[in-house]
Amino acid sequence: MAYWLFKSEPNTWSWDDQVAKGEAGEEWDGVRNYQARNHMREMKMGDKGFFYHSMKEKSVVGVVEVCAEIHPDSTTEDDRWECVDIKAVGPFPTPVSLIDIKGDPRLSEMVLVKNSRLSVQPVTEEEWTAICQMGGYKG
DNA sequence: GCCAACGTTGGC
């Protein structure tokens, strides 16, 4: 199983919005970046991801799961853009902030640190374990 | 609110 990170600006689409969709999940639409789209093409049912709030919060706030693999993005006619569906799995007891991540040597190579603008990112198993631990999240 | 970094677009 692979691990990912989904970044969202909470005024646009927040963790609470995601939770409200429940088991049905929701399209991760609106991605207009090839790198991010290519990561979504790699995703398989059941892959896990972090849900990250950018801008004011800058924290990992919860865990999501891929519940539909790559398909056309319903928000555009342009067939270059595709997306997956994700559903909320559970919140982090303690959100893990970007400052915490930057302060941990285990996470110094994270894409979030190296390329903060990429909206869908791969996460290594080591990074996954470290951040879950920091957030008090027991998968 | 500013601005650096990045990706995309379009003229040549």
Next chain:
DNA sequence: GCCAACGTTGGC
């Protein structure tokens, strides 16, 4: 196919 110009993102 190159690269300058532009728009957007997101940390600070």
